Amino acid sequence: MTPALGDIGKRILIGRKLRSTQLGETLLPKKIALPVFASDALSSVAYAPDEIFLTLSLAGLAAYSFSWKIGLLVAFVMLVVVASYRQNVHAYPSGGGDYEVATVNIGPTAGLTVASALMVDYVLTVAVSISSGVQNARSALPFLAGHEASVAVGLVLILTALNLRGVRESGALFAIPTYIFMAAIIGMSVWGLIRLANSSLPQAESAGFDIHPEPGHEVFTGLAAAFLLARAFSSGCAALTGVEAISNGVPAFRKPKSKNAATTLLLLGAIAITMLMSILYLASKIHLRYAEDPATQLYRDGRPVGDSYNQQTVIAQIADSVFSSFPPGFYLVIAATMLILVLAANTAFNGFPVLGSILARDGFLPKQLHTRGDRLAYSNGIVLLALAAIGLIIAFDAEVTKLIQLYIVGVFVSFTLSQFGMIRHWTRHLKTETDSAKRGKMMRSRIINAIGLSLTATVLVIVLVTKFTHGAYIAIIAMAVLFAMMKGIRKHYDTVGREMAVDASDQLTLPARVHSIVLVSKLHKPTLRALAFAKAARPYMLEAVTVDVDRSESEALQAEWEARDIPVPLKRLASPYREITRPIVQYVRDIRRQSPRDVVMVYIPEYVVGHWWEHILHNQSALRLKGRLLFTPGVMVTSVPYQLISSQAAEERQDRVDRVAGQVRRGARKSSGDR
């Protein structure tokens, strides 16, 4: 390694160490923990109000008066969920996520259900957050209209690249934009309320529009009305996603960990509710209109507004009114919203591979995702997440409203099972606990979790009923597929494990003799090396074997063989149909048939090259052959490498990567402790 490269390696290392330290060894005070874990939960106020308004729009303006009531209902659910998760935080200070809670207290099937649900929702977090970010950006930059999907895909690709390069969340990085967002939204709300009190708050640009009810919703009463309100409520519940993040992160808090985490959770809930209600209140005060398909649903002077109308998001319309006399405020709000949505998507890029690693540990995903436990595993997870999210963005053209229909199902499956698990947790502990003070606390917790369970289960049912045909079925199918796949993988590992298990009777039964074969295509240096190595192993029998694909070539080979007086006999296998693999496999099987107690060792000379494209140019027949030979019992395949000059650079490169990766891992392990 050159000194310069060593320096770079160290700098990478030191840089990483410091950054990991900030997050790991120095435990997080509440004021940093809040933004670190809150971006996902808070960012949803950027799209939840929009979804409430546009669902209500289906019934025309009459339904708008329900917006703040729905908001209150969402806030109530939020409070109950927060209260419930405060119990999780106390019971699992180790940061057991919903997957652990469900697995430990209900069983592996429940755990796997939660895992499937969470995986689907991680994908949707990326798709929804990024799409909403682009939608908000479009409010400030109208020229993005029509290119939403491309821009969203581009953003996902950037996030993917950053995460593949190993950018991890760090306290400071997350804290600043989250606080800016909170300050922007709350500042906007306060300023809006002041202007409202002074009667100087202008109406929204869309205030003058009329909304005609869609066919079937002309009369806003009875079951249809209830169903529509339930749907609006379901969409509004998108505000709850991400609340569970803190319960996974308890170990990162300063002591007393559980108490601090619980307080932060409450704080998060309070801020989210405040922001949501402020936005809903201001929106109704400026008479904002928001429709799924503005071109045909919104009417100006009795005529549809048409395609030329660029509908701004709810936040953008409010910011536009509030900061009517101070345009930079508008741009700040939009920029902060955009940024926090991207950060929210990024949390999925961190959470998804971690979940994958835990599932791999439990045998539900390929083992290398866990055992390797480093860059490689993360890369696979990151790429899978990005591909799935990009697929969704393209399929739904980056339309938040359509993506929202798939969202939340997973989160509420996870909420519900987690709460059910918590009830069991308390019941189990109550059986052994004798201290009456502690018993009282546990019983109180159990009641809270029971309330949480009944509410989240109810919301889950509402979400399923109102959204199933609108897209939730896709999410459910995806969960079912993931569930079945993971179950299948686990079953496979179990079967293989049993098949390979050694029992008391298994002995080291030695084969009688080793019969060695060196495969030869030409007489070049790799062949000579393979012959020499094979001879050095002193087998019972050694022969060189070539396949007569081309008669003249084989004869030339034999002549050279004899001329050089090579002390290994050369056997030519007939191949009338120019095959290579079959005659060799047949020959090896014949040897095995004649002396079944012997073992056959096949030496294959291989070229070691430096670049992947060189690999395409070589060794293809060897690879195929090896693949076929391994199916025959009693056969070993030995690769005798011949290092071409180009391989040296590649080896040095690989060594360097290994060394740096090792150093980084050391740094990361130190700081993350036993997490």
Next chain:
Amino acid sequence: MTPALGDIGKRILIGRKLRSTQLGETLLPKKIALPVFASDALSSVAYAPDEIFLTLSLAGLAAYSFSWKIGLLVAFVMLVVVASYRQNVHAYPSGGGDYEVATVNIGPTAGLTVASALMVDYVLTVAVSISSGVQNARSALPFLAGHEASVAVGLVLILTALNLRGVRESGALFAIPTYIFMAAIIGMSVWGLIRLANSSLPQAESAGFDIHPEPGHEVFTGLAAAFLLARAFSSGCAALTGVEAISNGVPAFRKPKSKNAATTLLLLGAIAITMLMSILYLASKIHLRYAEDPATQLYRDGRPVGDSYNQQTVIAQIADSVFSSFPPGFYLVIAATMLILVLAANTAFNGFPVLGSILARDGFLPKQLHTRGDRLAYSNGIVLLALAAIGLIIAFDAEVTKLIQLYIVGVFVSFTLSQFGMIRHWTRHLKTETDSAKRGKMMRSRIINAIGLSLTATVLVIVLVTKFTHGAYIAIIAMAVLFAMMKGIRKHYDTVGREMAVDASDQLTLPARVHSIVLVSKLHKPTLRALAFAKAARPYMLEAVTVDVDRSESEALQAEWEARDIPVPLKRLASPYREITRPIVQYVRDIRRQSPRDVVMVYIPEYVVGHWWEHILHNQSALRLKGRLLFTPGVMVTSVPYQLISSQAAEERQDRVDRVAGQVRRGARKSSGDR
């Protein structure tokens, strides 16, 4: 193998044998050879006239009077090219294509240039033919409008699937649609001429339209006019693609092969010219109008016709007029045109992999494309061709006019170099030939090829000048890239060949001793087998090695090792950072350093599984490790397979595939002879 499967195998085999026989052993009479080789050349009359008209449209209606003159010029070039290739046919009765002619007579660089040009043009043949087919289909089925690219991609995918499944051209399959097409076009022309003579031929639907000249072409004189006419001529020359196909197929003709091939070539030329001129003549008689962008270029009553006008292809407009009183005739012409265009695309699917195989034989493409010489090689070629064609179709939205700009450059590069090669061929033979009758013939041939060279070179220059900025540059860049890539591959093979060549001083230098290592992660059956096999080989030293990734697991392993009293020492390698690969590579290197004359053999227990997805679940660490160990000189890596139960079914499946493939290959070889 079950009896039922055996039957299927035989049926596949027998089916294949018969089909190959029809094409191979029974040599083709001219009446079958013509359609077999003609679909590409004849199909181009489906788009060449269109391109002539729409280029002329740029100068307005005034330029239309030149259409038949341009047609005559194209016909003249066609005649000269046919005459030239008749010389090729006589000189290379073995069917040496342009690549062989150029390589043998000019040199490998010229050959490689021809090969690059042909590869690019194979891709364009698919893209242009399929796009034109869809355009013609749209004339009959207007609902296809707007979905041309998707339909075209779908057609390419169907062709790809058929070719991957191994459908080869067969005489009958090709003969029928080609004759139907010829009958349809010539029948339409004759009927059209009869109606014209009776003055009962109606005008084209577009006859009443006016065409305004595009900016820059208002005055149709001087250099601008000449340039436009040259461009129209260039586009019309698309009619010449595919003429060279017969010269590759001489061995398939009945004896006297060369004479029959030459006659067929002449016949092909005559038919193509007749069809082209008939179409141009009828088009002018029905006052057809055809523009690149009809919505804005065509005027009705002084106003552009707009987007609602569905412009039919030239053939469709003629068929519409000629068969005004007999609509089935119109649909027959369109269906026949569509079909022959798809067949023309299919010829590229046959030609491209054959060219690839020849190039691989000469070391310009990865060797496995040649040596495997069967399904696998063809599959790669087919998939590559399909991907490239699909890419072009999507990039150019299946617009024939845009794709045509890239086309023909390659064909004329190939024509020109081939003719130049032929001149050298005759000159070389004239040096040794003494028979004056033969000399006279050769000199006549040389003159014909010289005329061919000067004309095709002239056309090439015209094509380059008129089309370069319109898209030909893309084709030229693609050729240059292919050329450089193939040159690079050849250089790589040459370098590696030299590096590995054995010289007189090379000896079989035996290493001193073999030091064996068995890698162990768990104590299961695969491990026991690997230990037993390694012990059977009686190495100088044998030890089992495990990496201490998890301390408690390693200790459990050691305890079990001792409890079972395994007669091989177990060595535990420290791995503070949970790496697997690095400690092992380091350990192996240490052994080599201590005793450089020894060779290290690393045994890796591998699971052999039955499905690709099982493979993902296992052996990943082993594969990575093997990849790294091979870089170290003096190390061999031995895979000791442990066949899981699921692997048996896979082996039987693979055996079956091998057997059938072998039988098919035998059938194919028999029938194709030495081709």
